[in-house]
Amino acid sequence: MNLFKPFLLPDEREIIDSIEKNGAERKKGEECLFNRYAYFIKEGIHKFSLSYEDAFDLYSDTIISAIEKIINGSFQGRSSLKTWVYQIFHNKYVDLLRKKSTNKSSIHRTLSISDPLFQVADNSKTIIQQLVDKTDWTVLKQKLKEVGDNCRQMLMFWADGYSDKEIAVAMEYKTSDVVKTTRLRCLEKLKQLYHSS
Amino acid sequence: MENHTEYIDDYFAGNLNPEERKNFEKQMELDKNFAVEVAFYVAAKQALKEELVDEKKEWFRELASQNVTLSEKTESAPVRRIWVYRLAAAAVFVGIVFFSWSLFFQSSTTSPNELADKYINTNLENLGVTMGVLDSMQEALQLYNAKQYTKALQNFEQIIQRDTSNYTAKQHAGECSLMLGNYDKALSYFQQLGTYTLYSNPAIFYQALTLMKRNQPGDKEEARRLLKQVVDNDLDGKEPARDWLNKKW
Numbered sequence: 273m274n275l276f277k278p279f280l281l282p283d284e285r286e287i288i289d290s291i292e293k294n295g296a297e298r299k300k301g302e303e304c305l306f307n308r309y310a311y312f313i314k315e316g317i318h319k320f321s322l323s324y325e326d327a328f329d330l331y332s333d334t335i336i337s338a339i340e341k342i343i344n345g346s347f348q349g350r351s352s353l354k355t356w357v358y359q360i361f362h363n364k365y366v367d368l369l370r371k372k373s374t375n376k377s378s379i380h381r382t383l384s385i386s387d388p389l390f391q392v393a394d395n396s397k398t399i400i401q402q403l404v405d406k407t408d409w410t411v412l413k414q415k416l417k418e419v420g421d422n423c424r425q426m427l428m429f430w431a432d433g434y435s436d437k438e439i440a441v442a443m444e445y446k447t448s449d450v451v452k453t454t455r456l457r458c459l460e461k462l463k464q465l466y467h468s469s
Numbered sequence: 470m471e472n473h474t475e476y477i478d479d480y481f482a483g484n485l486n487p488e489e490r491k492n493f494e495k496q497m498e499l500d501k502n503f504a505v506e507v508a509f510y511v512a513a514k515q516a517l518k519e520e521l522v523d524e525k526k527e528w529f530r531e532l533a534s535q536n537v538t539l540s541e542k543t544e545s546a547p548v549r550r551i552w553v554y555r556l557a558a559a560a561v562f563v564g565i566v567f568f569s570w571s572l573f574f575q576s577s578t579t580s581p582n583e584l585a586d587k588y589i590n591t592n593l594e595n596l597g598v599t600m601g602v603l604d605s606m607q608e609a610l611q612l613y614n615a616k617q618y619t620k621a622l623q624n625f626e627q628i629i630q631r632d633t634s635n636y637t638a639k640q641h642a643g644e645c646s647l648m649l650g651n652y653d654k655a656l657s658y659f660q661q662l663g664t665y666t667l668y669s670n671p672a673i674f675y676q677a678l679t680l681m682k683r684n685q686p687g688d689k690e691e692a693r694r695l696l697k698q699v700v701d702n703d704l705d706g707k708e709p710a711r712d713w714l715n716k717k718w
Binding site: 328332388391403406409456463 | 475
């Protein structure tokens with residue numbers, strides 16, 4: 273609950289509460305959040321002189337980032353939801369400008385706080401990062417399509433931050449233990465498919 | 470090859486105790502096959518996330534196409550163009566009047582300390598932590614967010630002692646020192662941070678911020694010089710730096 277976030281309007285609280293839940297509730301919250309500030313796309317076109325595509329991408333990235341922050345608890349509620357989302361939108365615009373002017377995006381992959389590598393101790397991080405950089409992303413993504421619908425859906429839930437318990441509810445499994453076993457088996461299957469290619 | 474998927478999953482889920490985490494990290498450094506497995510786990514999650522983002526963007530595109538406000542505004546834009554120019558001309562006129570007024574009649578100044586406080590309250594009171602994972606960096610970040618800056622600083626300094634190249638710990642140690650009002654120490658950490666070539670490095674901006682807080686003779690001028698450097702070189706903190714340079718202080 274967001275009762276202790278005094279700057280939030282009641283309907284903003286509702287959106288955040290929905291996103292913090294899972295399944296259909298969360299999807300509804302995400303949809304409300306997207307629609308609520310969709311006019312930022314127009315602002316992107318007029319204020320920042322962006323094409324519709326660029327403004328849409330900027331806004332989509334903003335909403336995806338906002339959802340991630342709400343879920344991992346980084347949204348502190350020290351301003352209204354609109355102010356906060358606009359701040360992210362503006363920061364993304366600055367990033368876009370920087371990328372366009374320096375082409376840095378093609379060299380560096382930025383590390384998000386929710387990235388698994390963020391948790392790895394510095395000594396090992398370099399080793400793992402070097403190995404990750406060798407990944408053939410096209411093949412890996414192709415193999416994701418071959419693991420089967422059930423596996424893919426379960427792995428997508430997992431990557432979206434759902435716990436095994438929440439996946440059990442969403443996919444109607446009996447227990448979270450069963451989900452964990454199935455999920456790890458799916459990962460194994462993906463690994464075999466990838467290495468056999 | 471031995472199957473370690475569950476062990477790896479437990480590590481990233483934060484289910485291992487500190488001793489087990491340490492062993493895990495050692496194994497990553499010593500056992501190449503194990504490191505390859507860990508890298509695959511990380512890459513798989515990254516690929517899945519990218520797929521998720523693509524799916525979400527597709528869904529957003531559908532939502533945008535159904536959004537009435539968005540399509541209305543897009544269609545009516547060309548018709549209003551002449552009004553846009555008139556409005557822009559009016560805005561420029563009002564802007565000039567306001568600018569002249571503020572230049573000649575407005576003598577109020579802002580204190581650098583107030584500007585710095587406002588920035589610190591908004592941006593530095595809470596640093597991002599990773600949920601469910603508790604290594605020494607995360608512990609220190611949690612102490613920081615709980616406003617236990619002295620303890621957090623001790624922890625960050627221990628991390629630096631163990632790994633002198635850890636620039637993240639140096640940045641956080643500087644932030645702790647700033648929050649504790651130990652500006653000389655904060656400056657020293659931010660100067661050290663400035664020696665690293667990073668994609669994103671707020672070192673210069675943080676040095677200016679610290680000088681604005683310290684506010685000793687000459688600090689104001691040096692802070693303005695650093696802020697100008699941030700703006701001119703498109704460094705981290707460019708937006709607030711430009712904003713502050715436009716103010717009288």
